[in-house]
Amino acid sequence: MAETNKPLLIKRYASRRLYNTETSDYVTLEDIALFIREGREVQIVDLKSGDDLTRQYLLQIIAEHESRGESVLPVDVLTDLVRSYTTQATSVVPQFLAASFEMLRQSQSSMMEKMTKSQPSMPAIPGLEAMQAQQAAFFKAMTGGLVGSSGPEKEDAPKAGDDLDTIKKQLAELQDKLSKIGK
Known part of the structure; x- marks a missing residue:
């Protein structure tokens, strides 16, 4: 094998x-x-x-x-990628993207773990709203709040606060690392 x-x-x-x-x-x-x-x-x-x-x-x-229409990358992100090839930001972009995707993989893995451990008798998919909130926060942080903003966050999302706080902390750490790389 x-x-x-x-x-x-x-x-x-x-x-x-x-x-x-x-x-x-x-x-x-x-x-x-x-x-x-x-x-x-x-x-x-x-x-x-x-x-x-x-x-x-x-x-x-x-x-x-x-x-084929299986769009994953918004036009704004593609545009920013093209711009990054012609600016001084090229040295920071690869590290930022790698760190962002690693954080996304960890968050997805953690969420999937939580979903599989939850009770199977629940009618709704457990953690779905929290996962959507995580993704929204991730993309908002990644694009500086310019892309994908859908207005104010929902206040009634169950258990999303803990996950969002974790993501905000991870994003702050990522921003610190990127600022050190850029210097």
Whole structure:
């Protein structure tokens, strides 16, 4: 059985075909996207030159999903990403995005843990409102409150306050780290 903590090596041939070295068969971009969704790390290299092409293919997968209407990235975020390539902020953006997504993964993992431990007899999905509040706070903090603002926060959201306080604390820590990196 393959070691799942080791990246799956995909080789690109001169014909541009992608070859899975573990299963000895050809794969498509959609197959690679599926490996990634299943939690697998991938590395795509050019067979002849040995160049790492992973970033190029991951961007291609994202572009294909976005072009099919499976939009995840708001236009404002895409615009800011394009701007970051032409400004002094390029040194901070990768660290900010990596830290933001790590925080999002941790929050989702924590929320899923709480949801699975809750009582199965509850009619509504437990923690759903808290998760929505977390996501709203995360995106509001990430965009400085400019994108996705839907007005004042709900005061009657159950148990969301504790989670929001945790996220606010994590965001403050992230902002401190980013300000230190930018100096």
